[in-house]
Amino acid sequence: MDAPRSGTTIRTALPARLDRLPWSSFHWRIVIGLGSVWILDGLEVTIVGAVASRMIEPGSGIMLTAADIGTGAALYVAGACLGALFFGQLTDRLGRKKLFMVTLAVYLVATVLTAFAFAPWYFFLCRFFTGVGIGGEYSAINSAIDELIPARNRGQVDLAINGTFWVGSGLGALVSLLLLDASLFAPSIGWRIAFGLGFVIGLGILLVRRHVPESPRWLLLRGRAGDAERIVDQIEEEVRAETGVELPPPSYEIVIRLRQNIRYRDLVAIAFRRYPNRAVLGLALFIGQAFLYNAVVFDLGTLLSGVFGVSSSAVPAYMAVFALSNFLGPLLLGRLFDTVGRIPMIAGTYLGSAVLVAGLGILLRDGRLTTTWFMVLLLASFFLASAGASSAYLTVSEVFPLEIRGLAIALFYAVGTAVGGIAGPLLFGNFIHSGDLRLIALGFFIGAGAMAVGGLAELALGVRAEGRSLENIATPLTAEEADADPQQQGAIQAAREPARTTEEEHRAARERNMRILRRAAERAADERHGLRAVRPGPGCAFYSPGQIGTAGTTSRWAAASDEAMDREIAAIEGAVEGLGPTRRGALAGYAGGRFWGPGRFRRALRHAVDEGRVQRLSRDSYGPPRGRGTTRRAGADR
Structure with missing residues (x-):
């Protein structure tokens, strides 16, 4: 295993080789092996929401109040934040694969222990460590997915994967519907089996993940170029055999300089000094979706029971319909994030859901909502909000350099979720516990405002990342260091433009360059008119606000x-x-x-x-x- 010392430079075309790959069964393995973790997250969140009404009933075996459910939800989110921060740094230091195996193991242990909860303090402790495992997954999984999926498919795939949260949510609701049937399971048993189900599914995912390779981009960063080359060679051989398509030559090379691990304080400096607009954007998107989602999802069961009189055994059916709407959002809208564009779609989903949630709050405050109409408005709101929420994870994982990607995901997830995800369930849970419709409506208004801020931030600060390689969106820090060396720059240019030996090749190259220059001129002229940032269509402005010092x-x-x-x-x-x-x-x-x-x-x-x-x-x-x-x-x- 090669391990060059810090300061060594490596020239490679691996990122370009990964991005040019056609879609194949290899990519499906990535989606299944890594993306399925959100099924677990959805299962955890929904099970608590679905069984909450049973757990606060006499005879449940653990006496909790509606406020306790909100507290448990807040502790779950707090654990996720701390888990993301702790494991996020290890993700960049030890590798994507090691960490997504370790964090899943933490989740498995904590969730099976939750099934044996006997007192509020024990339940709170188990929920905290379950969150630690799930939070650690966010940085490891999103880093690995983005670094292995071709640029042209990244938006659609990321949204669909994050949307599988709602597959787990629907599964949790349907299973809870069965497990909460008092004629089948005693009130003190059914909800315990529901938590044990997460362990069974997680164990299956753990077995599938053994076949997912380490990220070649991360291996390069650690100086293990030989290992990275072998992995990409194997992937290309498999893709050629499956598709029968001859792969085009890689279109660029990069030079990276090996360096020591980056600490959180360095990350904050890099994020807010070099990429200030992107840092503010990431926080706005995460806080908005975290507040709305954690507030509503964790407390939906008690809201339906306490305000609309839905029986505890029927709550899971409503949760299943809610989950279906949320899954269809990113599934049906995901392709548009790669075609219409990131900025119009992210802003549209955030602002659209904000308007619908605000309308729901007004009608609820005035007492003009039946259970049916409440669910109709809720489903429409979260059809849009789910696509927007998924795009927050996509955005943060795209717009920061390779060396700090895992750290960036962890930091922005933790800060955004700590602000919105902890405050939301605590505030909303107490509003519901009060029984005052005006206070409950206020919770919806706050959630709508948070989403609106995220949408406006996207309009002002969004990055046109659709169809672009990760190295294009955010130049690796080590590549910038290597680019400072004129000899290295000359080597890259020579690698990208090999010597031509015939007049025909010279003529073909000149014609190609003239076509490219003409298209670039037409594009620049077009972008001088109107609202370029929100113009639908794949982005072609490759230099983005906040990307200082990377124009060359x-x-x-x-x-x-x-x-x-x-x-x-x-x-x-x-x-x-x-x-x-x-x-x-x-x-x-x-x-x-x-x-x-x-x-x-x-x-x-x-x-x-x-x-x-x-x-x-x-x-x-x-x-x-x-x-x-x-x-x-x-x-x-x-």
Whole structure:
């Protein structure tokens, strides 16, 4: 195992190699092995909400009040915050894989012990350590996912994975519905089995995770370039065999300089001095979603029982419907975060949910809500809010450099959740305990205000991260250090532009560069008009506010992205020349567009038509420009 000393520089194309991969079964393994942890988090949160009404009843075996349920929820969140801070630093120091195995083990022990709770203090203690395990998962899992998923799919995949929280939530609600049936289980037994279920599911996830590799990007950071190369070689070999697609050459290389571990105080300095806008944005997004979600989800069971008179045995059914709405939000809207764009979608989901929650609070305060209409408004509000909440984790994991990614996720999750996630359940739980509709409505108004602040922060400070590599969004700190060396810069440029030996290659390169420059000029002219930041569509402004001192580096990755699009346009042009008049769906298949990522085939096809390289024959049919011959392949779909 290679372990170069601090200060050694490594030149590598591994990030570009990972981002160019087409979607394959390897990526599905990442989604299943790592993303399934949110099922556990959803299970934990919903079980408490679903069984809360039973746990405060006589004969439950543990006498809790509605305020105790809120306290337990707050301690769970406090444990998650401290777990994120403690394990977050270890994630960057010891590796993603070690930590997502350790944190899951902590969760397993704590949740099975909760099933044996006999007194409030014991219940509080178990909930705290269960939160510690879940909090540690956030930094390890989100870091690993973002570093292994191709840039073009990252938004959709991240939102879908975070949305699986609600799969666990729905599962917890449905199982609780059965376990709280007094004819099947005694009041003191059913809720205990519900907590034990988390242990069974977590154990299965632990077994699946053994096959998830360490992040090659993290291995590079630790100087283990040989291990990183072997992992990426294996992934590429598997992808080629599965898809039959020949992978294009990596479009850029980076040079990183090995350095010592970064402490929290250094992280804070880096975050708020070098990336002040991104730091404020991360806090606003996390605080907004944490307050609203933790306040409502932890106390929904007692709200339904105490305000609307829903029986404790029927509460899980309402929770299951609530979970379905929340899961559908990121699942159905996730693709739009990669096509319409991060800023309009994040701001829209935050502000839209704020308006709906505020309306719910007004109607509740005036006593004009039935149980049915309360649930209808709640489902609509959280359909949007769930996509927005998932995008908070996506944003923070994207916009900070490789060396501090785990620390950044932990810090912003912990601070944002501590402010919003602890205050929300405590405040809302006591409002519900009072029985005063005006106070309960005030809780909804505060939640709406917190979400509105997050939406406005996204409009003002958001980063157009869709379709861009992580190194493009936030240049690695060590890459910036290496870039200060002119010899290293020359080496990178030489690696990206190898010597050409024929006049034909020279001409092809000149034509490509002219096309890229023309598109860049058109893009710059377009972005000078209107509200560029919220204009729908994948972002192309590769230099973002707060990214100080990285313009030279980011320009290289901007050019790499433009070169990738030029290759995609050329693939469409070649497919049309070979096929003749072809329907759009068949053209995407022959050109390999289904592997490019959300919206990329449509965008490349539009540019090909605008540049006269492809002719649009009808609404759904394309062909070569007039006067250009074809070499039609057999079996083409006309």
